[in-house]
Amino acid sequence: MTELPYYSARELAGKPGLPGTVSAVIRLAKREDWESRTRSGRGGGREYPLTALPTAAQTALLLHCTSVLPPGIGGPQPNDPKPPVRRASAAALWDYYGTKDNKAKEEAQRRFDLVLAAKKLERTGLSATEARKQVCAQTGTAYRTLLRYINACAGHHQGDWLAALIPGYAGCQVQAEITPAAWDFFKADYLRRDRPTASASYERLERAAEKHGWQLPSVNTLLRKLHKELPPSLITLLRDGEDAYKASRPAQERDRTVFHALEAVNGDGYQFSNYCEFENGEVCQPKTWYWQDLYSSKILAWRTDVSENKDSIRLATHDLISKWGIPLHFWLDNTRAAANKDMTGGVKNRYRFKIKDDEPMGMIPSLGAEVHWTTPGHGQAKPIERAFGIGGLGEYIDKHPAFSGRGTKARPIPVAEFEAVMTQEIAAFNARTGRRGKIAAGKSYDAVFNASYSASTIRKATPRQLALWLLAPAPVTCNRSDGAIKILGNRYWAEELAVYKGRKVVARFDPANLHAGIIVETLGGLEICQAECIAAVGFNDRDAARSTAKENGRIKKHLKKIKESELRISANEAAKYLPSEVPEETPPETRVVAPIFGRKKVVNGDDGSDDPYQFTATINKMTRQILEERRKNRL
Numbered sequence: 335m336t337e338l339p340y341y342s343a344r345e346l347a348g349k350p351g352l353p354g355t356v357s358a359v360i361r362l363a364k365r366e367d368w369e370s371r372t373r374s375g376r377g378g379g380r381e382y383p384l385t386a387l388p389t390a391a392q393t394a395l396l397l398h399c400t401s402v403l404p405p406g407i408g409g410p411q412p413n414d415p416k417p418p419v420r421r422a423s424a425a426a427l428w429d430y431y432g433t434k435d436n437k438a439k440e441e442a443q444r445r446f447d448l449v450l451a452a453k454k455l456e457r458t459g460l461s462a463t464e465a466r467k468q469v470c471a472q473t474g475t476a477y478r479t480l481l482r483y484i485n486a487c488a489g490h491h492q493g494d495w496l497a498a499l500i501p502g503y504a505g506c507q508v509q510a511e512i513t514p515a516a517w518d519f520f521k522a523d524y525l526r527r528d529r530p531t532a533s534a535s536y537e538r539l540e541r542a543a544e545k546h547g548w549q550l551p552s553v554n555t556l557l558r559k560l561h562k563e564l565p566p567s568l569i570t571l572l573r574d575g576e577d578a579y580k581a582s583r584p585a586q587e588r589d590r591t592v593f594h595a596l597e598a599v600n601g602d603g604y605q606f607s608n609y610c611e612f613e614n615g616e617v618c619q620p621k622t623w624y625w626q627d628l629y630s631s632k633i634l635a636w637r638t639d640v641s642e643n644k645d646s647i648r649l650a651t652h653d654l655i656s657k658w659g660i661p662l663h664f665w666l667d668n669t670r671a672a673a674n675k676d677m678t679g680g681v682k683n684r685y686r687f688k689i690k691d692d693e694p695m696g697m698i699p700s701l702g703a704e705v706h707w708t709t710p711g712h713g714q715a716k717p718i719e720r721a722f723g724i725g726g727l728g729e730y731i732d733k734h735p736a737f738s739g740r741g742t743k744a745r746p747i748p749v750a751e752f753e754a755v756m757t758q759e760i761a762a763f764n765a766r767t768g769r770r771g772k773i774a775a776g777k778s779y780d781a782v783f784n785a786s787y788s789a790s791t792i793r794k795a796t797p798r799q800l801a802l803w804l805l806a807p808a809p810v811t812c813n814r815s816d817g818a819i820k821i822l823g824n825r826y827w828a829e830e831l832a833v834y835k836g837r838k839v840v841a842r843f844d845p846a847n848l849h850a851g852i853i854v855e856t857l858g859g860l861e862i863c864q865a866e867c868i869a870a871v872g873f874n875d876r877d878a879a880r881s882t883a884k885e886n887g888r889i890k891k892h893l894k895k896i897k898e899s900e901l902r903i904s905a906n907e908a909a910k911y912l913p914s915e916v917p918e919e920t921p922p923e924t925r926v927v928a929p930i931f932g933r934k935k936v937v938n939g940d941d942g943s944d945d946p947y948q949f950t951a952t953i954n955k956m957t958r959q960i961l962e963e964r965r966k967n968r969l
Contacts, residue, residue: 340381342373351388364456371488372481380462383489424490427497438501445483445499448475450492452484510551512559516543520556525564525572532557590628590717591773595786596658598628600665600708601650602718603642607732608741610749616640617746622756623650626718628665630783631771632764633721634658638753644674645845648806651677651697656800659792660701668707675807678705696807700859701795721763730759805842805853812837819854819865826852826865834862841865 343359346352353359360380363370368386373379431439448469455465466484470477487495519542524535536553543550551559560569571579605621612618622638623646635654639646654661667673678696698705722728732741734755741747764779774782810819817831819841826841831854839862842853854862 340371340373340383341387342379342381346382346387346391349387349391351391364462367453367457369489372485424494424497427490427494427500431497431500434500434502442496442500446496448473448480449483449487449495449499452480510555511549512551512556513543513548515546516548516550517556517559521560524560525569527573527575529573593629593663594790595627595629595783596634596661596790596792598663598665599625599634599654599661600628600718601625601647602667602722603671604722604728605642606728606752608737608752609743609746610741610752611746612640612749617743620749620752621646623647624718624721625650625654626721627779627783628663628717629773629786630779631717631721631769631774632779632783633727633760636756636760638749638756642669642671644671644677645806647671647674647677648697652800655701655795658787659794661703663704663706664698665706665708673707727756727759727763730763731756734759801853805844807840807842807855809838809857810841812839818868819852821852822848824848825868826854827868828854828863828865830854830863831865 343356343363346359347356348354353362362368363380363382363386368382370380370382370386373381431442434442452462452465452469455468456462458465460468466477466480469475470480483499486498490498516539520535520539523538524530524532532553536556539548539550542548567579567582570582601624603621603623605619607619609617610620612620618640620638620640621642622636623642624633625635626633635650635657637646637650637653675696677698720726736751736755737747739745764783767778767781768776769778769782770776808821810821812819812831812834814836816827817833817835818825818827819831819839820826821841821843831839838857840855840857840859842855844850849867851864851866854865856862
């Protein structure tokens with residue numbers, strides 16, 4: 335945008351609407367407080383912008399602008415002694431003002447008071463020079479310093495003087511030139527996961543610039559340009575990676591006050607650093623699955639095993655439900671162990687394993703609860719992970735004084751002792767006061783949970799449900815001949831399974847006690863029967879043979895009773911109900927006569943032969959030709 339022209343008092347004298355002398359113009363400008371600035375060039379003095387003049391004078395000057403425009407307007411001229419001063423916009427001034435500290439703003443306010451005092455004195459009738467001298471004498475400010483402050487405000491509205499007087503403002507600076515290809519090269523080299531230093535990237539850039547003739551600024555200029563043009567989050571993402579980018583963003587605050595106690599739980603597994611010896615003699619670092627209440631953060635149930643597996647998760651869930659009740663929401667990782675079919679079978683968005691139509695309903699959906707998947711290692715979505723951090727369960731259990739000097743492969747801790755210590759520490763963890771969470775507010779997790787639990791509606795499980803949830807479900811196919819079910823080398827059978835020969839059913843069994851029998855259900859969850867395990871016996875085991883024969887005799891006797899109650903008449907008696915008369919059968923009339931092929935009747939007119947038929951050589955020849963053509967076509 336072209337800057338408005340400025341005029342001296344000599345140039346304005348005699349113009350329409352203005353006095354005819356220079357001194358009169360100056361007095362009018364002071365009296366009406368025209369906007370002005372110090373005139374550059376020989377002679378000094380003040381000059382006034384076009385917008386400060388009366389309308390008549392503006393009109394006359396615009397009509398004769400070619401003769402009165404000062405040098406520099408419309409483009410620099412060869413004889414211009416100095417290019418016109420460019421004034422920063424009000425927006426740029428205030429943007430810079432916002433970046434300064436309170437000390438700089440206080441200095442700007444002091445300068446503003448000096449300039450305003452000088453302007454007020456001018457309005458009282460003093461000359462500009464006399465007014466400035468008075469202010470300098472009273473405040474101890476140098477005259478040239480005050481003049482510099484006044485010049486900084488020239489051309490700006492009084493409301494923008496404070497921002498114009500802020501220390502350190504350099505106005506519109508000329509930016510160093512850089513070839514676009516060089517700028518692209520620097521960004522590509524510097525913004526990568528290898529995280530090269532700026533000096534190394536700039537050194538490579540200098541070599542490329544020497545080859546291609548690129549123009550380069552300094553490395554600091556490039557870095558300032560980079561941070562000015564690119565968002566800091568993008569630089570972090572490209573150089574430090576996804577995790578660093580997430581850490582640089584503010585974490586989402588999840589309000590857990592929307593729940594009550596036991597309405598929602600979240601679970602996760604934690605591997606301890608100590609080594610334990612299990613009942614089967616295996617020595618390893620135990621892994622425990624925990625269920626935590628989302629509302630109060632209390633640890634509700636846990637199970638320890640050699641690894642994070644579906645049985646430990648299922649048993650921990652059974653402990654949770656049997657002791658406290660049935661939650662409505664479960665938050666857990668979408669890992670292979672947590673998303674196992676025993677727990678989440680039938681959940682369509684599991685994204686683990688293949689979802690089959692005959693898949694039995696998992697434990698959580700059968701509760702009428704909803705499954706929510708979370709990202710592993712994401713504490714905002716799964717607060718249980720915060721209980722494993724510094725000062726959490728790992729700190730108190732792994733470093734318990736009872737385990738001092740033990741917990742290695744050479745000196746493992748018996749798992750029973752480890753679980754006893756863990757039970758004590760979890761109870762202390764729940765009872766610890768001074769919790770700083772929004773819900774706890776200084777109270778313990780136990781106190782928060784108990785207060786909400788006693789005032790909430792909790793859904794309890796029936797003994798039958800608990801028995802079912804202790805058993806692992808597995809889809810199996812009944813034997814086609816006898817309906818028996820085979821699981822892990824064991825056979826199970828009940829009379830009710832005869833109806834389901836060759837059909838798929840769901841068998842629920844205890845993996846720790848495969849000889850205890852199973853519960854058989856339909857794919858829809860309806861119970862069919864309880865099937866007993868049919869154990870294999872020795873070939874010469876007479877007692878087992880007699881027991882089997884006795885059981886078969888009992889079954890036959892039972893079936894005989896069913897026969898007597900259901901079959902009330904014999905087959906001979908049923909035959910009497912058949913009709914004895916047999917209706918006479920008349921053959922239907924035939925309308926199609928079978929033709930005779932291969933012979934032709936010939937009338938003998940000469941010798942009167944008794945044989946009326948003979949084979950026709952012509953027909954046989956034609957037939958052979960047709961068959962030969964078909965054979966050639968097939969070939």
